[in-house]
Amino acid sequence: MNTTKQVIHVISHTHWDREWYMPYEAHHVKLIHTMDALLHTFDTDPEFRSFYLDGQTIVLDDYLQVYPEKRELLQRLCKEEKISAGPWYVLQDEFLTSSEANVRNLQIGHRDATAFGPISKVGYFPDSFGNMGQAPQLLKQAGIHNAVFGRGVKATGFNNQVGEGSNLESPFSELIWESPDGSQVIGVLFANWYNNGMEIPVDPAEAKEYWDHRIASTSRYASTPHLLLMNGCDHQPVQRNLSEALRVARELYPEHEFVHSNFDDYMNDVLSSLPPKLSVTRGELRGQKTDGWFTLVNTASARVSIKQLNQQNQTLLEKVAEPLATLASGEGLAYPHALLNYAWKTLMQNHPHDSICGCSVDEVYREMETRFAKSMEVGKAIVQDSVKHLVGQVDTMGFDRENATPFVVFNTSGYEGSSVATFSVELSRRYFKQNENPVQVAKEVESCTRAEGYLINYRGETLKCAVEDNGVTFGYDLPDDKFRQPYMARTLTLTFETGVLPAMGHASFAWISEEGEGAANGKASSQGSLFTGTATLENGNLKVTVETDGSLTLFDKRSGQKFSGLGHYENTGDVGNEYIYRQPDNDVAITTRGGIADIRVAEDSPYRATIEIVQTMEIPASADALLDQEVNTMVSILDRKAGRSELLVPLTIVTRVSLERLGKGVHVSASFDNPAKDHRIRVLYPSDVRATTHFADSIFEVAERETQPSSEWRNPSYCQHMQAFVDVFENNRGLTIAGKGLNEYETLLDGRNTLAVTLLRSVGELGDWGVFPTPDAQCLGKHSAEWMILPHGGHDRVDAYREAQRFPVPLTICQTGLHGGTLPPRFEFLRWEGEGVLFSNLKTNEPRGDWMARWYNVTGTDTEVRLATAKDGEAYRSNILEERSAVSVEGYVPVGRYQIVTVGLAKED
Structure with a gap:
């Protein structure tokens, strides 16, 4: 191809949000028409060469749900590379x-794409609200050597408008x-x-004005003669007269070459003409060199209950169902x-950015709750089948005595440790x-x-245990072989340590x-109580005291x-x-600091x-009346003058602070x-x-982030994303806060490096390009949250991280009978x-039946995983695709x- 003149690569596409400002099925109908x-268009216009199907195979599933008879047609078009397929299942x-x-x-995404034709090897992230730092490693392990993305680099603003200034992360659209x-x-x-x-x-006159602007603005950032023009947008219908439009462009601009292109051709041409040196951008792409208002990070706290359901669902599948099914x-x-x-x-149908981010209309979340429930019911059934099979292989004859009821406790977190369990x-x-x-x-029973x-x-040792008789x-x-069997x-209900x-x-x-x-009946004896004062709990690692205002004083022994x-x-x-937190001008935070809390003993066992803490704050009932007017007239959040109402309502928070005898952290729950x-509402930990x-904690890394924002930052808020935890430490002092489905935090510039974790955010509109009321996003009604406080000495921070990741993974417990078995009463399948x-995951590979185990190094030092397994067969290095x-x-x-390392444990022949 002649590269002495600019080549305009026009790639037809539509960015398809399955649900957003309309419910899924409303968008679904639009997809069918598109x-x-x-x-x-493919059938009637031979010059219409290709269409990029947004990098997600679910679009094909959604279309075939209505037209299953068109599968062969889609397969033919994919094999002819007119339609792309993959590499993702959804744009998460x-x-x-x-x-x-x-x-x-x-x-x-790769597996489903294979059923249609060639897999699109494009690392496509068009609209992610920031990009994970380990994406290049994940992509390269999957055989993808490029990434195309819309956010996180350069001084970008609303709708990705590129700002001026010298402090840009790359002078070009192309970078490393x-x-x-x-x-x-x-x-x-x-x-x-x-x-x-x-x-x-x-129209030639309109086209001339159009292309003058587009060529100039695209040339401004291109490092090569190959310019990328994306012919589409959100839910954009196909431009059926594109071939004619390109013919007009060629006549108007004979010095340019106009190609109806695709990503493979475009990337190949770009790679062949890149300058010798490109800027290198490392790690996360989160738009930190901006004014901070439109990074969309506050979607991490929109509709927190959805995030909590997602955490439960993900944990069930990856940390319980997959490992147990593998062991079975x-x-x-x-x-x-x-x-x-x-x-x-x-589950992943809830993972598109406009869905899991909480920035859609209310109807979307009613359907999402149903999807979570469906996925979790399947996960629970898999767990039940797996443990039923496993306990049947466990030798319980050591309990062979009259009136013995054996049960087996499974830990699939990947980390060894003690827990307090409850089982009926x-x-x-x-x-x-x-x-x-x-x-x-x-009555007989x-x-x-x-x-x-x-x-x-x-081992035959008697354990202290609280017993509740449920009658x-x-x-x-x-x-499997007969009709349902009811029983009495x-x-x-037993609660015990x-x-x-085993891990x-x-x-x-x-x-x-x-x-x-000596028989237990009722609550366990308080002999050996962890209470060392009326409001002080203490074990071998920690001492925690509840102060009169409900705050905690914690000593790490x-x-x-x-x-x-x-x-x-x-x-x-x-x-x-739903996208952006905006505190009203002159708003003063209301806190529980200095108040009087109601403090009581809730549990006392060995x-x-x-300790239960009850606190009440008087807070404004809502924003003042001006907010509705500003929302309805689309006043920018930066220009809003609404404040808080004068009417006050009581917000009562019930907090339970728990310490276990062998615990390395303090468990906290709030309702x-x-x-x-x-x-x-946030909880604060100086x-x-x-x-x-x-x-x-982020995606396959514990990301180090600057606590002080960049010089361009203007937003008073500096919130960030987390997965399971956030941590701040120095040589001999560290504090980790781990949460369950709590994804937003801020490290406050208050002189104490306070970790502020968001528990709830209430808003009444979607935001973005129109007026979309979202009354359910006000999150009125009952809520609860769980987190853990993990102090550490800095040098042992990874131990705290392991506890933080073990924290949300439930134990799996199953009753069984007295029988022999091939498995001993205590057993470690993977050490x-x-x-x-x-540790990340243990699962089974589908084509080969091999066990696949994954770990990742969170430090800048080379290390090794020393591995022992009960499974016979060869072990080998693998990758993210489990090849x-x-x-x-x-x-x-x-x-x-x-x-990130993946190890395959081959199935023995």
């Missing part, structure tokens, strides 16, 4: 979906994007957004590939037939069972029903460091929208103690009934750490060690700095 028009928000969810998105481990891809920024070539005129497959149970694929796809055992299950009287059956007894572990309750079995059984569980394995316990001296003033609540107004609109940077390494390599693993795996 695809119908595209197929008609990278920061609000987990590391493994980002990987599943890539894996499923580098992950922390050193992996590099060629990055292309949509400097003029992904609509800079939409609706090209065919090693004991002869078929791995449920199809069901897990269905559960993941259903069933005694004397009595099945009944349809012609029997259930009332009489229940009640008469032959007692609540008295005691708990023992697999006789109904249950049922659904056997007496159930006891598990002791240290990926199980330990066995048994309830012994027995009357007499390991580091000798004391933390004070922890856990105050803060309330401020919010006259922004293995856990809990409240939100009575107000247009506000934000660290008193003297550091200029802090660290946040590993590694300095500076975090088998020829590199064998013999007991240990080298892990470079910030590297």
